[in-house]
Amino acid sequence: MAIPESQLETWSHQGSITQSRTTYNSIKTTLNASDTPYAAKTYKVFLQGSYGNDTNIYSESDVDIVISLDDCFQHDLSQLPVEQQEAFKTSHSNATYTHHDFKADVLAVLSGKYGNDVDSGEKAIAIAASGNRRKSDVIAAIKYRRYHKFLSNSDQSYDEGICFYTNTGTEIANYPKQHSENLTTKHQGTSQLFKPMARILKNMRSRLITEGMLKDGVAPSYYLEGLLYNVPNDKFGKSYNDTFVNAINWILEADRTKFLCCNEQYYLLFEDSPVTWRAEKCDKFLDAAVELWKQW
Known part of the structure; x- marks a missing residue:
């Protein structure tokens, strides 16, 4: 036997769009408010995951949101020769506002809006479903660069993604745009x-x-x-x-x-x-x- 085409057709359909879109827009508005602690910094809010890529199904209710700080980045220099690693270190200094600070500020903003519905999870900040709002996971991230070359700030190449840290300090680097x-x-x-x-x-x-x-x-x-x-x-x-x-x-x-x-x-x-x-x-x-x- 085989699974009939009619069943596969049913399974091929996309899940909730309207409710997920409303949830995303509401949370994005909260994150983009003019009175947040990070309002003067450069950052972006975007979707990732199944809903963001139009592959969500009806049983997948979570809306996955990223707020990524552009003012600092983590890096991987492992592909560079020693002299290029040294050139990079000479050209850059450590950030004063780090991922830890940014995540704490994002958590405070979300907690101020959604109260006890917010939980600081191991990886993402979870916002429970309530009324028409779907369950959401918000990742506070910074930029991530995997370098292939660094001779100077004007002569360099890298793949750019995002990274964040779990509550136990594990670095998670990924590339949602790609x-x-x-x-x-x-x-x-x-x-x-x-x-x-x-x-x-x-x-x-x-x-x-x-x-x-x-x-x-x-x-x-x-x-x-x-x-x-x-x-x-x-x-x-x-x-x-x-x-x-x-x-x-x-x-x-x-x-x-x-x-x-x-x-x-x-x-x-x-x-x-x-x-x-x-x-x-x-x-x-x-x-x-x-x-x-x-x-x-």
Whole structure:
């Protein structure tokens, strides 16, 4: 047996848009208020995650928001020779207003507006759902630069992302702009099939959890997008059924150690990074998805 096209069509649909948009706009207005402690600094507020990339499903209610400070940045100089690392250090001084300060100010602003609905989580500041407001996660971040060259401030090259720190001090560096742009390019290159197929995988994941075939947390949405992102464009066929079969068969035969995250800055499957998927969890998802397809 196989999952019928009609079910895949249902799973391909995008989740809530209006309520999520209203939630985002409300929180963005709060973060952008003229009386915040950071109002005079340079920063931007933007969406990331499934809603921001149009791959959200009905069971995904969280709105993921980033407020990123542009006035300072963290860096990775590991690819530079020693003399270029020294040139960088000579050209830059330590920031006086740091990520720690910025996150504390953002937390104070959100707590002042939403009161006890706000919780300073391990990674993101969580705002509970209330009335028409959806649950939201706000990440207070600073810029992040991975340098490829630094000869001077006028002769340098780097990939720019964002970074933040968990409550235990772990640095999390990611590249949401590249992620979003690459998803759009992939979607266009697959005759607009990529994003519906990503939603199908996410809904399948939800069904697997409901049926007790997969534990919650094994296959986060971000990594499912990454898994599908590596599938060649010519595997996306004329129907969802054909595309699923082509994609899964290709993934099962491929060398998954070479798979990249959608941002193309990290390998998708890597053991020692806080922003990558564990190979055994990917295998569990694939095994469960194949079993669900056969049992349908």
